[in-house]
Amino acid sequence: MSVLLNGIGVSKGIAIGQAYILYREQPEIPEHSIPDNLIKNEIKRFHKARKQAQKQLRDIQQKVADDIPQDISQFIETNLLMLEDPVLCDGTINQIEERKRNAEWALQAQCNRLVKVFEEMDDPYLKTRKDDIIHVVQRIQSCLMTDEPASPADEDMDHLKGRIIIADDLTPADTILMQHQKIAGFVTEYGGPLSHTAILARNLGIPAVIGVHNAQQLILASEWLIIDGDKGTIVANPDKKTLKHFKSLQKDEKSRKRNLFDLKNKKARTLDGIPITLNGNIDRPADIKILRQYDHTGVGLYRTEMLFIERDENPDEDEQYETYRRALRALKDHPLTIRTVDLGADKELSSTLQHGPLAHNPAMGLRAIRRCLKEPEQFLKQIRAILRAGAYGPVRMMIPMLSCLDELDQTLELINQAKNELTTSKKRFDPAVPVGAMIEVPSAALAAHHFAEKLDFLSIGTNDLIQYTLALDRIDDEVSHLYQPLNLSVLKLIDITLQAGRKNNIDVSLCGEMASDPKYTRLLLGMGLKNFSVQANTLLEIKHVINNSRIDKLSPKIRKLLSIPYPDQIEQKIIKLNNLKH
Numbered sequence: 001m002s003v004l005l006n007g008i009g010v011s012k013g014i015a016i017g018q019a020y021i022l023y024r025e026q027p028e029i030p031e032h033s034i035p036d037n038l039i040k041n042e043i044k045r046f047h048k049a050r051k052q053a054q055k056q057l058r059d060i061q062q063k064v065a066d067d068i069p070q071d072i073s074q075f076i077e078t079n080l081l082m083l084e085d086p087v088l089c090d091g092t093i094n095q096i097e098e099r100k101r102n103a104e105w106a107l108q109a110q111c112n113r114l115v116k117v118f119e120e121m122d123d124p125y126l127k128t129r130k131d132d133i134i135h136v137v138q139r140i141q142s143c144l145m146t147d148e149p150a151s152p153a154d155e156d157m158d159h160l161k162g163r164i165i166i167a168d169d170l171t172p173a174d175t176i177l178m179q180h181q182k183i184a185g186f187v188t189e190y191g192g193p194l195s196h197t198a199i200l201a202r203n204l205g206i207p208a209v210i211g212v213h214n215a216q217q218l219i220l221a222s223e224w225l226i227i228d229g230d231k232g233t234i235v236a237n238p239d240k241k242t243l244k245h246f247k248s249l250q251k252d253e254k255s256r257k258r259n260l261f262d263l264k265n266k267k268a269r270t271l272d273g274i275p276i277t278l279n280g281n282i283d284r285p286a287d288i289k290i291l292r293q294y295d296h297t298g299v300g301l302y303r304t305e306m307l308f309i310e311r312d313e314n315p316d317e318d319e320q321y322e323t324y325r326r327a328l329r330a331l332k333d334h335p336l337t338i339r340t341v342d343l344g345a346d347k348e349l350s351s352t353l354q355h356g357p358l359a360h361n362p363a364m365g366l367r368a369i370r371r372c373l374k375e376p377e378q379f380l381k382q383i384r385a386i387l388r389a390g391a392y393g394p395v396r397m398m399i400p401m402l403s404c405l406d407e408l409d410q411t412l413e414l415i416n417q418a419k420n421e422l423t424t425s426k427k428r429f430d431p432a433v434p435v436g437a438m439i440e441v442p443s444a445a446l447a448a449h450h451f452a453e454k455l456d457f458l459s460i461g462t463n464d465l466i467q468y469t470l471a472l473d474r475i476d477d478e479v480s481h482l483y484q485p486l487n488l489s490v491l492k493l494i495d496i497t498l499q500a501g502r503k504n505n506i507d508v509s510l511c512g513e514m515a516s517d518p519k520y521t522r523l524l525l526g527m528g529l530k531n532f533s534v535q536a537n538t539l540l541e542i543k544h545v546i547n548n549s550r551i552d553k554l555s556p557k558i559r560k561l562l563s564i565p566y567p568d569q570i571e572q573k574i575i576k577l578n579n580l581k582h
């Protein structure tokens with residue numbers, strides 16, 4: 001019998017595949033005694049499993065080596081080192097010999113001992129080493145407990161190919177790794193549409209439905225599934241008719257997307273002749289390859305958090321500089337807008353680098369620029385790296401989450417300090433790198449005019465602007481029904497920011513997810529937006545709408561909408577507008 005489940009569609013597209021349930025809980029560890037004459041064999045078994053685990057990790061490393069983000073490669077390196085760790089290995093062997101128990105039990109006993117020792121340590125860095133140990137032990141355990149011969153690539157990579165992953169939640173790193181594994185789509189029990197994982201899924205073009213509570217219980221392993229990442233539905237065990245219907249939808253979607261490729265490398269220009277800038281959003285230089293599949297354009301938002309997340313040391317200035325230069329080389333003279341790091345809330349550091357207890361309300365806490373200003377030495381490294389990269393191509397520096405002018409002034413002072421330092425150390429840099437701000441906090445939008453006076457450009461971050469205007473957590477699926485881009489207050493804040501840009505004659509772009517949804521393209525054009533920064537895989541679709549719209553016709557109609565206090569009424573009107581020929 002087929003079952004229909006509902007969640008939140010966060011990344012469009014239809015995926016059809018068998019379910020792969022990603023359990024994170026540990027399997028039960030067997031315990032039995034080993035007679036003296038078999039102790040040596042048991043030790044051999046342990047070493048064999050350890051070697052198998054090593055091979056698995058090396059295979060993963062090799063398979064994704066091409067454009068593997070550094071954070072992931074380091075994560076794998078750390079795990080490989082752990083597999084050689086004498087405390088873990090010799091300790092397990094001692095347990096086998098002394099307690100005369102099987103390798104699984106001995107390994108677990110040694111792991112528990114180590115975890116306890118690490119937990120009692122004061123040093124927060126060492127304390128969190130326990131995560132690596134647990135991870136590595138789980139990998140060896142699964143090698144010990146499966147009888148299959150070592151086939152690591154199958155286990156870790158090909159095994160997931162074409163599957164729909166069902167997980168409680170996925171981290172951004174999981175999501176990237178799984179894209180390499182060519183999964184068909186994913187379903188998670190938690191998370192919100194604006195979580196970084198959801199944004200990544202859209203960016204990587206993986207259909208995804210999230211917020212499906214109990215998905216891991218309701219969906220059976222290996223069961224056939226259809227997920228509709230647009231509507232947020234999951235059909236488990238579909239009948240033949242349903243399967244046929246979705247396969248044909250999938251086919252139509254593919255052919256519609258293929259036709260859009262006629263627009264690749266064509267200008268974005270409205271029917272009444274207004275040129276529109278259409279850039280892409282990236283998380284790492286390797287994403288430029290994906291962007292290039294759709295267009296030769298610049299980057300309006302390079303989120304630099306990936307350089308910092310899931311690793312145990314912050315990147316130094318040179319590593320950052322090299323990374324930005326790599327992105328510039330890939331862009332070949334197209335602009336690169338580097339956003340200074342926005343850590344905190346849904347983009348958290350590896351636990352090793354976190355300081356102090358978790359904030360009660362991280363989205364309102366020490367996030368993004370607030371965190372940078374608290375750690376100016378770290379921040380200066382990134383500023384210097386950006387200024388240095390600026391000597392080699394059109395770089396822009398963008399500051400996230402500014403909520404007041406004091407923060408902006410402090411930031412501008414630090415930028416000046418960085419320039420002086422670079423001059424003193426005779427390092428090559430561009431003193432004229434344009435500096436801009438993300439407008440994503442209502443207080444900044446309302447004061448956009450003052451920000452505009454001091455800056456070279458603004459960029460509206462609707463993901464956060466909506467979160468903070470409507471007081472709802474962008475990653476909490478319980479309130480996602482209230483996450484409403486068409487709320488009049490949100491639209492007014494966007495409008496104020498666009499007006500501030502026009503008045504001060506500076507460029508205003510929009511790089512939040514709203515820019516990547518073709519449903520809102522005509523609305524934004526009518527409001528006067530001339531610069532979109534979007535997810536690579538939506539770029540051609542947005543260009544298609546732009547090239548079939550007339551701003552002169554849209555503007556008066558959109559102005560009238562900006563007084564309607566109900567989002568669904570605005571939505572109805574927008575749907576009508578979108579259905580017009582132009």
Ligand code: PEP
Pocket residue numbers: 301303342440460461462463464465511512513
């Ligand atoms: C935004 O808030 O709209 C934005 C683009 O930034 P992020 O999603 O990275 O917070």
Ligand code: MG
Pocket residue numbers: 400440461463464
């Ligand atoms: Mg933001």
